[in-house]
Amino acid sequence: MTYRLYYWPGIQGRGEFVRLALEAAGAAYEDVAREGDDGEDELVRDWMRKDRPRPPFAPPYLEDGDQLIGQTATILLHLGAKHDLAPKGEADRLWGHQIQLTIADLVKEVHDTHHPLGGGLYYEDQKAEAKRYAAGFREERLPRFLGWLEQILTHNIGSDWLVGETMTYADTSAFQVVEGLRYAFPKAAGRALAKTPRLVALHDRVAALPRIAAYLSSPRRIPFNEEGIFRHYPELDD
């Protein structure tokens, strides 16, 4: 069974959290808008279909047989259970999901550092506002999110991972956040990560997993760029 992932072809974005889980699982998937003949057109056409009883609100969404699943965190809940990438047991499973949703909140705030007035305006038309938003993000929010992940790792004694004893999608997502923050805010992320050595070690551990290492050095991994969520605008870093 080959999954079909619907996401924008030119960016990592939110779809990357799904790609990393699929790669970590060694699952077969088609990245529809990247591999199909019609590229982004196929994605948009599929997304806009009006006949679906369970329409996805926005990409990314995943087709698994006759099931169509939207919302990054829901997709990970589904893949986690199927591919041994979720914690075992109901309480641990919920806790892993809680971490994922908090990472999703962080990702939304990262997006808002360059688009505080909304996605309907260009960055150039909200640059001054982006600077004000980004200052609060760098000084308050970024250290708080990363410190929270560090606290979790500190308390998960004897384990190399965020939840329980084994690697889960919460770990691949934490890896991605560290990668993205280092790209977008090299200065501010450097300062914050200097205080979260366990999170940095977790990042390195995920990066060294054979399947993840192979993915990262493959053409399937889209480089960060200024169309995605993690964008490097030097004026927003300090």
Add this chain to the structure above:
Amino acid sequence: MTYRLYYWPGIQGRGEFVRLALEAAGAAYEDVAREGDDGEDELVRDWMRKDRPRPPFAPPYLEDGDQLIGQTATILLHLGAKHDLAPKGEADRLWGHQIQLTIADLVKEVHDTHHPLGGGLYYEDQKAEAKRYAAGFREERLPRFLGWLEQILTHNIGSDWLVGETMTYADTSAFQVVEGLRYAFPKAAGRALAKTPRLVALHDRVAALPRIAAYLSSPRRIPFNEEGIFRHYPELDD
């Protein structure tokens, strides 16, 4: 077993989605910061504890015996399963959660209409930016979110509810969103809701459920106000 809900005592906010589920279930719960002797101080003290292996990132969070669950959508996943408020079957369960996460995205955008530059600044210090953000929200995003819910209801033929045949937490959450939007944006929400009659009917159906009706007319329901997420600032509605 009495649940303990930790949330800000003076607002509906994100905690209200949890309160509505608890009330719909007829579950016993203590709203800690509202009912305890120490009010908000108890919430803040508890939230800031550094000894927790699984710390909640932010209120609301729910104590269920020795389990502490944060993130509104995770709490609802937990309560839904325990109190017959979630869809049955794995695919339906995921679909209900996907709706909840999309409602959460809408709620975050509502928050950002009055705080586009972040929670660290007062509304008064970002009023001009709020006007620009709110315009895009009213014209683009609000109709799109509500239209998406309407499409779901249209396709769930023969049912009065969003998912399957029975009422779930997705329905109480959709009710709350309609209530909040009508309070915050009476003009814009009125226009959008005129095009979503099934969503309006769903709202009315939830409001008429005996337990919900009793809750809404009780002092436990905090009135909307300008400290919460849904705030009525006439200058942001048009």
